[in-house]
Amino acid sequence: MITLPLANFLAQPVGVSQFVIVGAIMFTCGAVCMATKRNALGILMGIELVLNGANINFIAFGSPYLRSDAGSLGMDGQLMSLFVIVLAAAEAAVALAIALNFYNNFNSIDVDRANQLKG
Amino acid sequence: MARGPGCGRQGFVRPSEAPRNAHVVAKYINQFTEQLLQALGMSVDPDSFAVSILGHVIAAMIHIFLLLNLVAVGALVFIWMERKISGRIQDRLGPTRVGGKFGWLQTLADGLKLITKEDLMPEGADPLLFRIAPYVSFCASLAAFIALPFAGQDMPFVAQHLNVGVFFILAVLGLEVFGVILAGYSSASKWALFGAMREAAQVVSYEVPLGLCAVVPVLLAGSMDLIFIGDCQTGWFTNWYVFHDPFTFIVFWIYFTCATASVNRAPFDLAEAESELVAGFHTEYSGLRWSFFFMAEYGSMLLVALLASILFLGGWNGPIPVARLIGLEEGGWLYATMWPGWGTYLAGLLGAVNVLAKGCLGITIMIWIRWTLPRLRIDQVMTTCLKYCLPIAAIMFLGATTWQFVIPGRAFFGFLPASQTAFEVKENWSDLLALPRQATSSPEDAPTHDPTPNPQPPPAAETGPKQTHRPANSPQPLTRK
Amino acid sequence: MDTSIYWPTFLFWFFAAVCCMFAIGVVLATNIVRMAFYLVLSLAASSGLFFLAGADFVGAMQLMIYVGGTLVLLIFGVMLTSQAKFVSMKTSQFDWTLAALAGLCLLAVLISAALAIPEWKGLERAEAESLGIPQTATPLGMGLLGARVDAPQRSGYLLVFEIVSVHLLVVLVGAAYLARAKRKRSTAVG
Numbered sequence: 001m002i003t004l005p006l007a008n009f010l011a012q013p014v015g016v017s018q019f020v021i022v023g024a025i026m027f028t029c030g031a032v033c034m035a036t037k038r039n040a041l042g043i044l045m046g047i048e049l050v051l052n053g054a055n056i057n058f059i060a061f062g063s064p065y066l067r068s069d070a071g072s073l074g075m076d077g078q079l080m081s082l083f084v085i086v087l088a089a090a091e092a093a094v095a096l097a098i099a100l101n102f103y104n105n106f107n108s109i110d111v112d113r114a115n116q117l118k119g
Numbered sequence: 120m121a122r123g124p125g126c127g128r129q130g131f132v133r134p135s136e137a138p139r140n141a142h143v144v145a146k147y148i149n150q151f152t153e154q155l156l157q158a159l160g161m162s163v164d165p166d167s168f169a170v171s172i173l174g175h176v177i178a179a180m181i182h183i184f185l186l187l188n189l190v191a192v193g194a195l196v197f198i199w200m201e202r203k204i205s206g207r208i209q210d211r212l213g214p215t216r217v218g219g220k221f222g223w224l225q226t227l228a229d230g231l232k233l234i235t236k237e238d239l240m241p242e243g244a245d246p247l248l249f250r251i252a253p254y255v256s257f258c259a260s261l262a263a264f265i266a267l268p269f270a271g272q273d274m275p276f277v278a279q280h281l282n283v284g285v286f287f288i289l290a291v292l293g294l295e296v297f298g299v300i301l302a303g304y305s306s307a308s309k310w311a312l313f314g315a316m317r318e319a320a321q322v323v324s325y326e327v328p329l330g331l332c333a334v335v336p337v338l339l340a341g342s343m344d345l346i347f348i349g350d351c352q353t354g355w356f357t358n359w360y361v362f363h364d365p366f367t368f369i370v371f372w373i374y375f376t377c378a379t380a381s382v383n384r385a386p387f388d389l390a391e392a393e394s395e396l397v398a399g400f401h402t403e404y405s406g407l408r409w410s411f412f413f414m415a416e417y418g419s420m421l422l423v424a425l426l427a428s429i430l431f432l433g434g435w436n437g438p439i440p441v442a443r444l445i446g447l448e449e450g451g452w453l454y455a456t457m458w459p460g461w462g463t464y465l466a467g468l469l470g471a472v473n474v475l476a477k478g479c480l481g482i483t484i485m486i487w488i489r490w491t492l493p494r495l496r497i498d499q500v501m502t503t504c505l506k507y508c509l510p511i512a513a514i515m516f517l518g519a520t521t522w523q524f525v526i527p528g529r530a531f532f533g534f535l536p537a538s539q540t541a542f543e544v545k546e547n548w549s550d551l552l553a554l555p556r557q558a559t560s561s562p563e564d565a566p567t568h569d570p571t572p573n574p575q576p577p578p579a580a581e582t583g584p585k586q587t588h589r590p591a592n593s594p595q596p597l598t599r600k
Numbered sequence: 601m602d603t604s605i606y607w608p609t610f611l612f613w614f615f616a617a618v619c620c621m622f623a624i625g626v627v628l629a630t631n632i633v634r635m636a637f638y639l640v641l642s643l644a645a646s647s648g649l650f651f652l653a654g655a656d657f658v659g660a661m662q663l664m665i666y667v668g669g670t671l672v673l674l675i676f677g678v679m680l681t682s683q684a685k686f687v688s689m690k691t692s693q694f695d696w697t698l699a700a701l702a703g704l705c706l707l708a709v710l711i712s713a714a715l716a717i718p719e720w721k722g723l724e725r726a727e728a729e730s731l732g733i734p735q736t737a738t739p740l741g742m743g744l745l746g747a748r749v750d751a752p753q754r755s756g757y758l759l760v761f762e763i764v765s766v767h768l769l770v771v772l773v774g775a776a777y778l779a780r781a782k783r784k785r786s787t788a789v790g
Contacts, residue, residue, distance in 0.1 A: 008603075009609075010605050010606060010609050010610050010613075011603050011604065011605060011606050011609070011725065012606065012609065012722065012725055013606060013608065013609060013722050013723050013724075013725055013728040014608070014609050014612045014722055015720050015721045015722025015723070016714075016717075016719075016720035016722075017714045017715050017717065017720040017721065017722075018612065018616070018722075019649070019653065020710070020713075020714035020720070021710075021711055021714050021715075022616045022619060022620060022646075022649065024706075024707055024710035024711055024714060025620045025623065025624075025707065026619065026620070026623050026642075026646070027706075027710070028703045028704075028706050028707040028710070029620075029623040029624055029626060029627050029703075030623070031702075031703055031706065032627050032699045032700065032702075032703040033626055033627045035695070035698075035699040035702070035703075036627070036691045036695055036696055036699045037691070038689035038690075038691060039632050039689055040681075041632060041636075041674065041677055041678050041681065042632060042635060044674065044677075045626055045635055045636065045639050045674065046626075048639060048643070048666075048670065048671075048674075049623055049626065049639070049642070052642075052643055052646055052666070055646070055650075055662070056646055056649060056650075059649070059650050059653045059655050059658060060653060062655070063653035063654050063655065064654060064731060064734070065608070065652075065653060065654050065723070065728060065731060066653060066720075066722065066723070067719055067720065067722075067723070068723055068727065071719065074750060074751050074754075075736070075739050075740065075743055075748070075750045075751065076754065077655075078655045078657070078658045078736060078740060079740065079743055079744070079757050081650075081655065081658050082658060082661060082740070082744075083757075083760060083764055085658070085661060085662060085665055085666055086665070086764050086768065087764065087767070088666065088670065089665055089666065089669060089670045089768075090767060090768050090771040090772070091771075092670045092673060092674065093670075093673060093771060093772060093775040094771055094774065094775050094778070096673055096674065096677045096775070096779070097774075097775040097776075097778035097779040098778065099677060099681065100677060100680065100681065100778075100779050101778060101779065103680070103681045104782070109681040109682070110689050112689075171604030171605050172605050175605075175607060245631070245633065245634070247634065248633065248634065248637060280733075281656060282656055282657075282733065282734075282735050282736070282737055283656050283657050283660050283736075283737050286657065286660040286661070286664070286737075287656075287660045287663075289664060290660045290661070290663035290664035290668060291663060293663075293664060293668035293669075294644075294663065294667060294668055296668070296672060297637075297640060297671075297672070297675075300672070300675055300679075301633075301637065304633060304679060305633075312679070316676070316679070319672060319676070323668075323669070323672055326668075342737070343737055
C-alpha cells in the first residue's frame with residue numbers, strides 16, 4: 001500500500017536527533033539573517049532565531065520522551081531554556097533601545113550607515 | 120494515593136489515572152467505525168494506519184466544533200445583549216423587530232448583512248498582512264479556550280487538560296495584540312496606526328497586573344491546573360476564593376478592571392473610540408473581516424469572564440451544592456438510579472451551566488460599565504495601570520501570601536474550616552527534600568523505592584502530603600473521600 | 601509492530617515544518633514587517649515543539665514572554681523606524697552567496713553531528729506510550745528556589761535566578777534610559 005512507508009515514518013516516536021536538526025535549521029537561518037540583513041531590526045530577528053534554535057536543543061536534551069538513558073539532562077534542560085528566554089528578552093530590549101537611538105541620530109536604520117566611530 | 124516519585128518516572132501520572140478526553144472519544148469512534156464497516160461487509164483492522172487517523176481527527180473536530188460554537192454563538196448572544204442593555208440604560212428599547220418582540224435574531228441579520236458587503240482593501244495596504252490580521256486575532260482568542268474547563272472532578276469538560284492551564288491561557292490571551300498591530304500597520308492609514316499602537320501598548324501594559332492578579336488563586340490552590348483550582352472550591356459559596364480573605368476579595372475587583380482593560384472595553388476603549396480615531400485599528404475593515412475582529416473581542420471578553428469565574432467565583436460549583444444535595448454525586452441516591460457514569464456527566468452539565476452563568480454575569484457587568492462610565496484618555500489609562508492597578512495587585516499578592524502563611528486551611532475570611540471535600544495535593548515531592556517533618560496520621564502509603572540512581576535513599580518514614588514548615592499548626596491534610 | 605499513527609510524531613513534523621518554513625521566510629523576506637510576522641509564526645510553532653517534548657511550562661513561557669513580549673517590542677521598534685513606506689535595503693549578491701555558503705556548511709556539520717549519535721535515535725513506541733503526562737511546574741519552581749525535587753543530586757538554580765532577576769531589572773532600567781524621549785535635533789546628521 002502507498003501508505004506503508006508513511007506508516008513506518010509516522011508510527012515511531014521521534015528522537016533527539018530530529019529536534020536537533022530543527023534547532024540546527026533555526027540556528028543557520030538566524031546566522032544567515034544576521035549576516036545578510038542591513039536593517040538593524042532584521043539583525044535582531046536573526047539573534048532571536050539563533051537563541052530559539054539553542055532553546056530547542058536544550059529542551060530536546062532534557063526531554064524524557066526522546067531519550068531514556070541516564071545521560072538525559074532532565075529538568076536542567078528546561079531550566080536552562082527558561083533562562084535563555086529571559087536573557088533573550090532582556091537583550092532584545094537593550095538592542096532595540098540602541099537601534100532606536102541610532103535611528104534618532106542618523107535618521108536611518110541601515111547599519112551600513114554606521115561606519116564612523118565619531119559622533 | 121500518593122503521587123510520589125515511586126509511581127513511575129520522575130513523578131509522572133500514569134495514563135490510566137489521567138483519562139484524556141480526546142483519546143477516549145477517538146477510541147469510541149474507532150470502535151464505532153469498525154462495527155459499521157463490519158456491518159457493511161468489509162473487515163478492516165482498526166489499528167491500521169489509515170483507520171487510526173479517522174478516530175482522532177473526528178474527535179478533535181468535535182472538540183473544536185463545540186468551542187467554535189461557544190465563541191460564535193456567544194458573540195451572537197452578547198452583541199444582542201449589549202444592544203438591549205445599552206438601549207435600556209439609555210432609556211430606549213434596542214432591537215425589537217428581527218425574530219419576534221425582543222429582536223433575538225438581530226445579530227444574525229447583521230451578520231448576513233456584513234457578509235454581503237463589498238470586500239475593500241486600501242490601495243497602499245500590504246495585501247497579505249491586511250487579509251490575515253483578523254484571523255490572527257480570532258485564532259488567539261479561540262485557542263485560549265482549549266485549556267478552559269467547564270466542569271471538573273472525575274469527568275472534566277475540557278478540550279485539553281493542561282497542568283499549566285492558567286499560564287497557557289494568559290499567554291495565548293496576550294497573542295491577540297498581534298492581530299491588532301498587523302491590522303493597524305497594514306491599513307496604510309494613520310488613524311489605524313495610532314489606534315493600533317495605543318491599543319497594543321494598553322493590552323501589553325495591563326497583562327502585568329492581570330497576571331499578578333491571576334497568580335493569587337494559583338497561590339491559594341497550590342497548582343496552576345484550572346481543574347484543580349475549581350475543585351478546591353467545592354461546596355457552598357463560602358469556599359469560593361473571592362471570599363477566602365480580604366486580599367483576594369480586592370484582587371478580584373482589580374482582576375476584573377485589568378481584564379476589562381485587557382480586552383479593550385470601555386472605559387478603556389480609546390483605541391476603538393468612534394469620536395476620537397474614526398474607528399481605531401479596524402477603520403479600513405468592512406464586512407466579514409470586521410465581524411471577525413468583533414468575534415475576537417467578544418470571545419476574549421467571554422474568556423476573561425470565564426477565567427474569573429473559575430479562579431475566583433468557584434467555577435462549576437454553584438453557591439449551593441445542588442448536585443450533592445440531590446444525590447447526584449458518586450454514592451448518592453440519584454446517582455445509583457442511573458447508568459454508571461451518567462450521574463457524573465449530569466453533574467458535569469450542571470457545573471457547565473454554572474460556569475457559563477457566571478461568565479454571562481461578568482459580561483453583563485462589563486456591558487453595564489461600558490454604557491455607564493465615560494471613556495478614559497490614554498494617559499489616564501496608563502496611569503490607572505501603572506500607578507494604581509499594579510501596586511495594589513502587588514500589595515494584595517503579598518497580603519494573600521501572608522494570610523495563607525499565618526492562617527492556612529481556612530475559608531470565608533478565616534471563619535470556617537477548609538472545604539471537607541477538597542482534593543489531595545497531586546504532587547508529593549516532600550520525601551525527596553529530607554526536611555524535618557511531623558508524623559501525620561494521613562492514610563498515605565509509603566513511596567516505593569525510587570528507581571533512578573540516587574545517592575540518598577528516600578527516607579523510610581511515612582510521608583504526608585505537602586507540608587509547610589511550621590511545626591505548631593500543620594494544615595489539615597486534604598484527602599479524597 | 602504497531603502501525604497505527606503515532607500522533608506526537610505527526611504533530612512534531614507539522615510544527616517542525618511550520619517552524620523551519622517561516623524561519624527561512626524570515627531570511628528571504630525583504631519587507632521588515634513581514635519578517636517580523638514570519639518570526640512570530642516561527643516562534644509560536646517552536647513553542648508547540650516545546651509542548652511536544654514535555655516542557656509545557658517552558659512552552660507557555662515561550663508564548664508569553666518571547667512571542668507576546670519580545671516580539672511585540674520588536675514590532676513596535678519596526679513601526680517606529682520604518683516610517684518611509686516599506687523601505688527595503690538590498691544586500692549585494694556577493695554577500696548573499698557568501699552567507700549562504702557559510703550557512704550551508706554550518707548546517708551540514710550540525711546535521712551530521714545530530715545524526716551520528718545512536719542514543720538520539722528515539723524510544724521504542726511501547727516505551728514512549730507508557731510514559732504519562734509530565735508535571736513540570738512544581739519541579740521547575742522548586743528548582744528555581746534551590747531545591748531539586750526531581751534529581752536531588754543535582755544543584756538548584758537559586759543563584760542563577762537571583763542573578764537573572766537583578767539582570768532583568770538593570771537591563772530594563774538601562775533600556776528605558778537609553779530609549780528615553782530626547783529633544784530631537786532639528787537637522788538630521790549625515
